[in-house]
Amino acid sequence: MNIGKLGVWYFFDKLSSNTAAKAAQRIEDLGYSTLWVPETVGKNPMVLCSWLLANTQTLNLATGIANIYHREPGVTLAAQKSLAEQSQNRFLLGLGVSHTRIVEGIRGLKYGPPLATMRKYLDDMAAAPYTGVSPSEEPPLVIAALGPKMLTLAAEKTNGAHPYFTSPDHTEMARKRMGDNAWLCVEQKVILATDPTKARNLARPVAKIYQGLPNYRNNWIRMGLSEDDIDSLSNRFIDTTFAWGTEKTIRARIDEHFDAGADHVSIQPINPNGQMDDLHWECLELLSPTKS
Numbered sequence: 001m002n003i004g005k006l007g008v009w010y011f012f013d014k015l016s017s018n019t020a021a022k023a024a025q026r027i028e029d030l031g032y033s034t035l036w037v038p039e040t041v042g043k044n045p046m047v048l049c050s051w052l053l054a055n056t057q058t059l060n061l062a063t064g065i066a067n068i069y070h071r072e073p074g075v076t077l078a079a080q081k082s083l084a085e086q087s088q089n090r091f092l093l094g095l096g097v098s099h100t101r102i103v104e105g106i107r108g109l110k111y112g113p114p115l116a117t118m119r120k121y122l123d124d125m126a127a128a129p130y131t132g133v134s135p136s137e138e139p140p141l142v143i144a145a146l147g148p149k150m151l152t153l154a155a156e157k158t159n160g161a162h163p164y165f166t167s168p169d170h171t172e173m174a175r176k177r178m179g180d181n182a183w184l185c186v187e188q189k190v191i192l193a194t195d196p197t198k199a200r201n202l203a204r205p206v207a208k209i210y211q212g213l214p215n216y217r218n219n220w221i222r223m224g225l226s227e228d229d230i231d232s233l234s235n236r237f238i239d240t241t242f243a244w245g246t247e248k249t250i251r252a253r254i255d256e257h258f259d260a261g262a263d264h265v266s267i268q269p270i271n272p273n274g275q276m277d278d279l280h281w282e283c284l285e286l287l288s289p290t291k292s
Contacts, residue, residue: 001140004033006254006289007266009064009187011081013042013279020048023279034092036162036187036266038062039107046079047219061087064162064187064243064266065096065144068121069103069111074106074128081130082275084139085200094162094185095121097145099213114215115149122157142185142233146170146219148177155182160263163187165216167240168256170223175261188255191244192283193272196235199244202270204233242270249285254287260264 008027012020027035029123035052039045047063061083061127065075077094083091097118145154145161151174154161163174171186178184188251189206193199211230220230220237227236238244243253250267257265268289272280273278 001092001137002033003060003092003140003159003185004289005185005258005264006032006287007034007036007062007185007264008032008284009036009038009277010041010267010270011277012037012048013040016052017238019113021052024052024056024059024061025279027284028056030284032059032284034060034062034266034291038064039063039066039070046083048068049083050086053083053090056090058090060090061144062092062185063094064160064164064245065094065098067098067102068095068118069098069107069109071216073121073124073209074130076273077125077128077130078132080133080139080141081134084135084137085133089135089137089139091139092161093139093141094144095141095161097215099215108253115153118150119153120141121158122153135185140181140183140259141289145174146215151177155179159183160185165189165210165241166219166221168253169258170219170258171216171257171262173188183264185266186262186264186280187259187266187268188254188269188286189242189270190253190283191242191251191272192247192250192280192286194245196244199242199271200235200238202272202274203238203242203244205231206276207238249282 045063080093097114100111139157142160142162155178158257164187243250269280269283273276
């Protein structure tokens with residue numbers, strides 16, 4: 001698989017299947033290489049990826065991420081190989097340990113130690129049987145990794161890491177931790193708005209979704225942000241984790257990730273109309289790889 005340099009990360013839960021397919025086709029036409037879809041309590045990411053792969057020609061689909069607690073390792077392996085074979089190797093599986101709030105609070109499952117749980121899951125996947133028609137290439141796998149130990153695991157056991165809600169400084173740390181060969185596929189939230197107050201106010205409702213999750217909070221502290229920065233969603237917090245401003249300013253932040261060692265950056269556009277389920281096409285068109 002050629003994952004490409006620039007992708008898009010987006011929630012499709014509020015879009016009908018036909019609307020989502022048209023959006024994926026438009027993203028493909030704009031030259032983005034990979035479309036990342038998450039998993040929370042909405043659409044099944046494997047089903048969604050199958051649908052979007054069937055409705056596109058060259059666009060890669062990636063899960064960013066699929067929750068390992070939601071499926072047995074052998075079932076995940078079967079989905080990975082089936083989707084890769086269906087799409088002529090355009091599927092990238094991204095896995096993550098999710099959060100206690102979802103795993104225990106919503107699903108009623110037992111949340112285990114993240115590193116040990118992910119390691120065992122990857123080992124069990126590797127050992128699982130699969131008798132279906134295999135894809136012509138071994139399908140790639142990345143894991144959601146933020147801290148040093150999970151980044152090391154990503155480099156040891158998978159093709160690489162998919163850090164979410166970080167910064168170029170974190171990208172630099174991740175590259176040093178993982179070495180030169182592992183894929184580093186980072187997500188970057190972007191806002192095409194030049195007024196500082198407006199841009200930061202658009203960012204805060206998005207950040208608030210993640211504000212109380214320990215996995216992210218711990219990582220933001222490691223990144224040098226303070227508890228007060230996180231609790232107040234300070235300007236410093238927003239400016240560290242979001243790219244906002246003109247096309248030039250946003251491109252500069254994306255380039256910072258590449259300069260720090262990223263192989264791939266997936267942008268998550270925040271719509272200035274405040275609707276998180278409305279793709280901001282103006283932003284995607286301005287940042288399109290076809291313009292580069």
